[in-house]
Amino acid sequence: DAGITQSPRHKVTETGTPVTLRCHQTENHRYMYWYRQDPGHGLRLIHYSYGVKDTDKGEVSDGYSVSRSKTEDFLLTLESATSSQTSVYFCAISEGPRPTGNTIYFGEGSWLTVV
Amino acid sequence: GENVEQHPSTLSVQEGDSAVIKCTYSDSASNYFPWYKQELGKGPQLIIDIRSNVGEKKDQRIAVTLNKTAKHFSLHITETQPEDSAVYFCAASIRGTNAGKSTFGDGTTLTVKP
Numbered sequence: 206d207a208g209i210t211q212s213p214r215h216k217v218t219e220t221g222t223p224v225t226l227r228c229h230q231t232e233n234h235r236y237m238y239w240y241r242q243d244p245g246h247g248l249r250l251i252h253y254s255y256g257v258k259d260t261d262k263g264e265v266s267d268g269y270s271v272s273r274s275k276t277e278d279f280l281l282t283l284e285s286a287t288s289s290q291t292s293v294y295f296c297a298i299s300e301g302p303r304p305t306g307n308t309i310y311f312g313e314g315s316w317l318t319v320v
Numbered sequence: 321g322e323n324v325e326q327h328p329s330t331l332s333v334q335e336g337d338s339a340v341i342k343c344t345y346s347d348s349a350s351n352y353f354p355w356y357k358q359e360l361g362k363g364p365q366l367i368i369d370i371r372s373n374v375g376e377k378k379d380q381r382i383a384v385t386l387n388k389t390a391k392h393f394s395l396h397i398t399e400t401q402p403e404d405s406a407v408y409f410c411a412a413s414i415r416g417t418n419a420g421k422s423t424f425g426d427g428t429t430l431t432v433k434p
Contacts, residue, residue, distance in 0.1 A: 209363075238420050247326075247409060247426040248364070255418070263420060295363050299419040307352060307419030311363030 208232050209312035211296050217318045224283040226315050228296030230276075237279040238263075238297040238309070239271060248295070254279055255301070286319040293317075322347040324412050326425025333400050334433050341428045343410035344392040350412040350423075353393045355384060358407040358427070367408075368395070371415065400432045 208231030218224050228237060238253040240263075250263030252271040260271050268290060272280045283290055296312040323346040333339050343353075351372035356364035370377045370384045370393065377384050381400075386393040397404055407429050413422040 236419060245426060248424040250420050253418070253420040297363075302416045302418055304416050307413050307415065307417065307422060308354065308366055308369070309419045309422065311356075311365065313363050314361075 209296055209298060209310060211294075211312040211315045213315060214313065215316045217320060218286050220287060220319055221285050224286050224317065224319075226281045226294055226296075226317070228279045228281070228312060230279075230296075230298050232298060232310070233276060234298040234310075235276075235301040236299045237273065238299075239269070239279070239281045240295045240297060240311075241265065241292040242295060242314075243292050251281065251294075283317075286317075288319050291317060291319045322350055322412055322423040324410060324423045324425045326410050326428055328428060329426065330429045330431070332431045332433065335400060335402060337400055339397045339400050339404070339430055339432075341395045341408055341410070341430070342392060343394070343412075343425050344390075345412040345423070346391065347412070347414075348388075348391065349414055352413050352415045353384070353386060354411050354413075354422075355382075355395050356409040356411070358409065360406070364407075364409055397430075400430075402432050402434050405430055405432045 210229045239251040240248045249265045254260045254273040294315045297309045326343045354369035357367045358364040383396045407427045410425040411422045
């Protein structure tokens with residue numbers, strides 16, 4: 206298994222509160238990603254990082270921000286959580302663009318419930 | 321952008337039978353097609369992938385086929401076992417580009433009945 210640790214694994218929070226999810230990797234991979242998984246929508250990219258302090262938006266980035274101060278850590282922040290952000294969040298990593306293909310390795314997930 | 325459709329959304333088979341999951345894609349530039357297996361409470365894990373210069377790839381009981389002309393690729397699982405029960409995702413992307421540009425199907429929940 207790829208060395209990816211997500212924390213917390215489960216969290217219940219109230220609407221309007223800030224929430225930060227942490228992803229830590231031990232693979233020294235350049236790229237890190239945050240996805241959310243919802244029934245009927247599969248996996249959707251929120252934000253990704255292609256290096257320390259280098260980040261970019263995915264397809265569902267509204268309401269989320271990210272930061273990467275070290276190669277191994279990628280933080281996802283919900284500045285003011287809403288019920289629509291109740292979801293399972295997956296951190297993922299990859300080595301970066303490869304001519305052989307783009308294998309993504311996923312963490313175990315963080316279950317977030319906003320009440 | 322790329323659009324990936326995956327069918328069926330649920331699939332139930334008897335142990336020992338075969339299971340087939342099909343994905344279609346829209347962008348003819350896509351040339352890398354991985355399949356992921358997600359067990360309950362865990363993250364997706366890559367189980368097999370195929371590149372567009374190959375028509376079929378096998379790994380023990382699983383195989384993937386690709387039809388570039390029709391823009392579809394399929395996952396085949398033979399001699400299914402209860403431990404094959406999981407959600408399976410297909411994806412499409414372009415080799416040499418950011419993996420985050422991958423487009424995923426919505427997933428197929430496979431149930432293998434003992």
